[in-house]
Amino acid sequence: MTAIADLAADLAAARFTVDALGGLWGEDAAAALHRGQRVPALRALERVGSSPLATLARALVLGLPVAPEALAAALPGLGLDGAVALGLVDAGGSPLLDLRPYSFVDGTGVVSWWIASDLGELALGGPIPEDHVLGVGGASATLSGLMIGTPVDVALDLGTGCGIQALHAARHAGRVVATDISERALHLARFNAELNGVTNIEFRAGSLFEPVAGERFGHVVSNPPFVITPRSAEGVPSYEYRDGGMVGDALVASVIKDVEAHLEPGGVAQLLGNWEYGAHDGLARVEQWVRFTGLDAWVVERERQDVEQYAETWIRDGGTRPGPEFDVLYGAWLDDFAARGVTHVGFGYVTLRRPASGGPTLRRFEVLDGPVAGPPDAAALLAAHDWMHGRDLLAERLTVAPDVTEQRHYWPGDEHPTVMDLRQGSGFARTVPLGTALAAVVGACDGTLPLGAICAAVADLLEVDAGELTAEVLPQVQELVLVGMVTGDRGR
Ligand SMILES: C[S@@+](CC[C@H](N)C(=O)[O-])C[C@H]1O[C@@H](n2cnc3c(N)ncnc32)[C@H](O)[C@@H]1O
Structure with missing residues (x-):
């Protein structure tokens, strides 16, 4: 095994993970650390007493010296000499590098790394x-x-x-x-x-x-x-x-x-x-x-x-x-x-x-x-743009995305809302103001009727010109499709 493989084995054995450190010093100390303040984490470490995890946390995350013997015990495979040779600490147990666990979730589940x-x-x-x-x-x-x-x-x-x-x-x-x-x-x-x-x-x-x-x-x-x-x-x-x-x-x-x-x-x-x-x-x-x-x-x-x-x-x-x-x-x-x-x-x-x-x-x-509301999805925006490009959207059966909700605000006692908007529950959490026509059109986008037919029916209902309503609503719906608040059947 190389020295780095020894280090990895020791870190894994000590359970040097984001969760274990959180368990050691708690959420508030972790948040303070994130703000560049280590006193709460240090106080928590003093309370929990010594362990390989506490030694590694003190030296490698908080950047404080530890006794060489404690470090040797926390890194039994690598040893103190190995840690010195890797440039992690000096021979007296003072840290020379920051090394901390890092974890994230992706399509495969939780992934955990260590980053120096x-x-x-x-x-x-x-x-x-x-x-x-x-x-x-x-x-x-x-x-x-x-x-x-x-x-x-x-x-x-x-x-x-x-x-x-x-x-x-x-x-x-x-x-x-x-x-x-x-x-x-x-x-x-x-x-x-x-x-x-x-x-x-x-x-x-x-x-x-x-x-x-x-x-x-x-x-x-x-x-x-x-x-x-x-x-x-x-x-x-x-x-x-x-x-x-x-x-x-x-x-x-x-x-x-x-x-x-x-x-x-x-x-x-x-x-x-x-x-x-x-x-x-x-x-x-x-x-x-x-x-x-x-x-x-x-x-x-x-x-x-x-x-x-x-x-x-x-x-x-x-x-x-x-x-x-x-x-x-x-x-x-x-x-x-x-x-x-x-x-x-x-x-x-x-x-x-x-x-x-x-x-x-x-x-x-x-x-x-x-x-x-979550990580913005650039791939989805590019895919929506490509899908829409050169397509007659009026012929498409569109659906409101599952994370989208409509909000209506009323003057007290009024029957009709004074303000309506669509809210996105993911990504940039966009809020899009809704006029009467767009609200009615979006409300009917359940994948059943083509957009053009919905516009015609809404124009009929509101007793306005269908061509004018369509011309007003189409760019607004295009925008909703682009940002993922309304989707088309991309499989077709
Ligand atoms: C803001 S840091 C980003 C580091 C890392 N990619 C991250 O996301 O945390 C920018 C990096 O660019 C490197 N850098 C500075 N000038 C550079 C250049 N002219 N060409 C390539 N890299 C450069 C720096 O050494 C540094 O590592």
């Missing part, structure tokens, strides 16, 4: 170094949650970091190419693949698409280093894990521009990104980037921050606390934004697809900044 990354600010007790390799953060989980699971031959994870997206992609791709500019990230990503027994990932060093020149993929995923960082100011740290070294949002623009050459026909790219708002609308800016590609696009803005909030977020993220150094960095960020007239920064999800044939038919840019 660099020690965070909490364990280091100060700002993180510029070559820090990030663990699984909020953005990582967002992208992996969005990831389309359609089988492909080869996938690309651009900027793999600890390898989390590549590991996810390896579940539906025959082979994954994972790239990063950071050798340290590639080392940890390789370590994580081996630790979790994943053998179909190839790791390559290099910037952006350089390591895959001339290659095409069925699926490209990337949580790229999109954080907008002042370039000309002295003393501003340039964290490899979040800063691609370009001015403003140019890195995201370049990934969008260049990914087309690396997609097979029908191939899909899923990215996260930031875009700047100033004199120009930020989403319109993304539209411009996409305009000169031959790609289908669906871009969702999830959040917009003013530049002050943005600067504060990313200065804090590096571990710098309020004080003179913080203020200098804050000034540098604001100067950089002011130089380009930027007032706000948008964050969101970019789905791009190289059409299987012909030119692009989908270009959709929208702001959806409310709470979601």
Whole structure:
């Protein structure tokens, strides 16, 4: 057995899992940990006493020193020397890496991995170094949650970091190419693949698409280093894990521009990104980037921050606390934004697809900044678009999706509602306002009558012109089909 296999066997024997850690310190401490606070978890560990699991939790998750003998007992197969050789701890039992369980549910059930990354600010007790390799953060989980699971031959994870997206992609791709500019990230990503027994990932060093020149993929995923960082100011740290070294949002623009050459026909790219708002609308800016590609696009803005909030977020993220150094960095960020007239920064999800044939038919840019009801399903939106494209929807028998409900609001005592809307119970939890005609049409979409016949019957009932009603309702129903609130019989 290799040292990494010994480590995996020891972690499994200690039941080093998300559930077992939750059982050890409880939900509230787990939530505090998620917010970057370890005191509740530490107090819980002190209460439960010693065990291999508690030792591993203290050293590898909380980043605190443990007695070398306790660590040796918690990792009996690997031993202390093995742990030191792997770079997990030093000989005195002080942690050098963060290693924690990670689990998720997919079509096959619950999947559990262990993910190693660099020690965070909490364990280091100060700002993180510029070559820090990030663990699984909020953005990582967002992208992996969005990831389309359609089988492909080869996938690309651009900027793999600890390898989390590549590991996810390896579940539906025959082979994954994972790239990063950071050798340290590639080392940890390789370590994580081996630790979790994943053998179909190839790791390559290099910037952006350089390591895959001339290659095409069925699926490209990337949580790229999109954080907008002042370039000309002295003393501003340039964290490899979040800063691609370009001015403003140019890195995201370049990934969008260049990914087309690396997609097979029908191939899909899923990215996260930031875009700047100033004199120009930020989403319109993304539209411009996409305009000169031959790609289908669906871009969702999830959040917009003013530049002050943005600067504060990313200065804090590096571990710098309020004080003179913080203020200098804050000034540098604001100067950089002011130089380009930027007032706000948008964050969101970019789905791009190289059409299987012909030119692009989908270009959709929208702001959806409310709470979601579950992971948004990009594959379903693309499939609904394809199904509808070039089809006479009026001839189709449509059905309201099972997660959709109608809400009606009445003035007290009134017989007729003043407001009606449709609510989606999954994905983006969209709310669509309903006029009288659309409400009546959607209410009759039970798969029995074609849409055209429903429109004619509703026009009759409302005593309005059937052509005019159909012209009003058709684009609204098309929108409902696209977002999955109404479905057609795609089998026909
Ligand atoms: C935000 S992290 C994402 C890590 C991981 N994929 C995830 O989702 O958690 C961005 C990664 O891109 C890498 N990176 C930075 N500049 C790069 C470049 N020019 N080319 C490729 N990767 C780069 C960083 O080293 C880092 O690992």
